[in-house]
Amino acid sequence: MSLIPGFFGGRRSNVFDPFSLDMWDPFKDFHVPTSSVSAENSAFVSTRVDWKETPEAHVFKADIPGLKKEEVKVQIEDDRVLRISGERNVEKEDKNDTWHRVERSSGKFTRRFRLPENAKVNEVKASMENGVLTVTVPKEEVKKPDVKAIEISG
Numbered sequence: 001m002s003l004i005p006g007f008f009g010g011r012r013s014n015v016f017d018p019f020s021l022d023m024w025d026p027f028k029d030f031h032v033p034t035s036s037v038s039a040e041n042s043a044f045v046s047t048r049v050d051w052k053e054t055p056e057a058h059v060f061k062a063d064i065p066g067l068k069k070e071e072v073k074v075q076i077e078d079d080r081v082l083r084i085s086g087e088r089n090v091e092k093e094d095k096n097d098t099w100h101r102v103e104r105s106s107g108k109f110t111r112r113f114r115l116p117e118n119a120k121v122n123e124v125k126a127s128m129e130n131g132v133l134t135v136t137v138p139k140e141e142v143k144k145p146d147v148k149a150i151e152i153s154g
Contacts, residue, residue, distance in 0.1 A: 065131030085110040
């Protein structure tokens with residue numbers, strides 16, 4: 001087995017050679033059909049959301065740059081499901097414009113999170129600053145059991 005890849009001798013196919021140029025790609029024949037991602041969610045499939053739990057609340061932070069708060073909805077569905085959704089409209093095209101690159105997404109997005117039992121769903125607050133949506137779901141206080149000392153007689 002050679003330790004130097006065969007740059008001039010064509011492709012190698014030895015799977016045990018760490019320098020082999022022929023790499024097995026397990027996803028080579030795995031194609032994701034474009035219809036598997038719904039048109040409704042295709043724009044922000046990669047909308048990133050962080051969820052942290054503090055002693056007082058569950059805090060969600062979503063990156064949604066370029067959207068105004070009027071274009072975003074925060075809802076509670078089915079009593080315990082937090083739904084964050086919105087839509088970014090396509091920029092109007094002018095017939096005289098020549099586009100060189102279009103990388104920004106447009107369309108609708110939806111993210112859903114099942115909230116735990118300790119969430120106060122009637123006290124949810126949301127704010128948006130610099131393209132980051134913050135949703136705060138307060139938690140119910142954990143009731144500590146009352147402990148009463150019992151005197152032992154005898």
